[in-house]
Amino acid sequence: MKGKVAVMTEPEKMIFEEYEIPKAGHGSILVKVRRTNVCGSELHIWKGLHPTKKSGVMGHEMVGEIVDLGEGVTTDYAGQPVQIGDRVAAAYFITCRKCKHCLQGYFNLCDNAYEYWSKDAKEFPHFHGSFATHYYIHPNQYFYKVPGNIPDEVAAGANCALSQVYFGIEKSGLKYGETIVIQGAGGLGLNATAVAKTFGARVIVIDSVPNRLELAKKFGADETISIEQYKTLEERIDRIMDLTNGIGADVVMELTGVPAAFAEGIHLIKSAGKYISIGNISPGKLTEFDPGVMTRKNITVMGLIRYEPWYLYKSLKFLSLNIEKFPFSEILACNYTLEDIPAALDASFNRGVTRASIGIEHTH
Numbered sequence: 001m002k003g004k005v006a007v008m009t010e011p012e013k014m015i016f017e018e019y020e021i022p023k024a025g026h027g028s029i030l031v032k033v034r035r036t037n038v039c040g041s042e043l044h045i046w047k048g049l050h051p052t053k054k055s056g057v058m059g060h061e062m063v064g065e066i067v068d069l070g071e072g073v074t075t076d077y078a079g080q081p082v083q084i085g086d087r088v089a090a091a092y093f094i095t096c097r098k099c100k101h102c103l104q105g106y107f108n109l110c111d112n113a114y115e116y117w118s119k120d121a122k123e124f125p126h127f128h129g130s131f132a133t134h135y136y137i138h139p140n141q142y143f144y145k146v147p148g149n150i151p152d153e154v155a156a157g158a159n160c161a162l163s164q165v166y167f168g169i170e171k172s173g174l175k176y177g178e179t180i181v182i183q184g185a186g187g188l189g190l191n192a193t194a195v196a197k198t199f200g201a202r203v204i205v206i207d208s209v210p211n212r213l214e215l216a217k218k219f220g221a222d223e224t225i226s227i228e229q230y231k232t233l234e235e236r237i238d239r240i241m242d243l244t245n246g247i248g249a250d251v252v253m254e255l256t257g258v259p260a261a262f263a264e265g266i267h268l269i270k271s272a273g274k275y276i277s278i279g280n281i282s283p284g285k286l287t288e289f290d291p292g293v294m295t296r297k298n299i300t301v302m303g304l305i306r307y308e309p310w311y312l313y314k315s316l317k318f319l320s321l322n323i324e325k326f327p328f329s330e331i332l333a334c335n336y337t338l339e340d341i342p343a344a345l346d347a348s349f350n351r352g353v354t355r356a357s358i359g360i361e362h363t364h
Helices: 040-046 158-172 187-198 210-218 233-243 259-268 291-296 311-322 338-349
Strands: 002-010 013-020 029-037 061-069 087-090 134-137 143-145 179-183 202-207 223-226 249-254 269-277 300-303 332-336 355-359
Touching (some): 029 087, 040 338, 061 134, 061 158, 087 158, 087 311, 143 311, 158 269, 187 210, 202 210, 210 223, 233 259, 259 269
Parallel strands (some): 179 202, 202 223, 269 300, 332 355
Antiparallel strands (some): 002 013, 061 087
């Protein structure tokens, strides 16, 4: 039997290739992709803005159904028994536990994180990305069973958007009763709003797209600030100060991918506050920055890439506990199929949808 995989030949050009569906090797599992989402980093790749990935297989946010278990695989990475037919979500990167970063405990910085994701589709086992009918989960790639009450479209976003911001919020040390400003109300920002609200924080969300700000309120935002209404940095600073009794936010989290947002963030933070930057991932895109403000306010700035892989387990538990509380499915536009991926990427880039979600049809 053959499966299909989407391959970007160059930025904004995609073809579909067919390959024999592999058997799962020792310590690996093979899943058929049930649903996969378009993440912001996919947009960077699609538009030729990624620092290293200029072609090849794409897709990493997904939920799959086990179709083959490799020798030695009896449980997921939380010790839960697994069998063929179970739904699972996998961290989209490898944790080798042997490189210099892993040896220092930085599992999110593994030197071999993209060992397979960077391969061409023609290289075995072919199904390196989730924009495909199947996906091969390797040894050293953390995966977890998906709780039964989480729909596919919601589970598909756990292994990137939710895990990433959950990791960031915990690293920020956000405490009950503190104020967090979230820059950007896309998939990352809305998930961050839900997590921060569950932590007991006061949440302020900044964006320019009206429907995203409306969604942010449904995800628990106490206040929203429209860039269309508060057009200048000074106006936005004044608004934040009004909302925080002239103090500023305890934590600001940048989830926009816009360099100018990073420069703005330090002006919204209280003295001795923390700034977490996750959205800006393309080196070489510059912005004016005022280091004197950072220093005089004693701000801690932290850039974070990926997440410690067990955050995926925490994220799935978070979804299971809060599936009725927040409208996770409303983030997604779920009417795309595998063949529609180029259109899904373009709609996401143009902000026509908050998060495009691709359902994969299986005829056998």
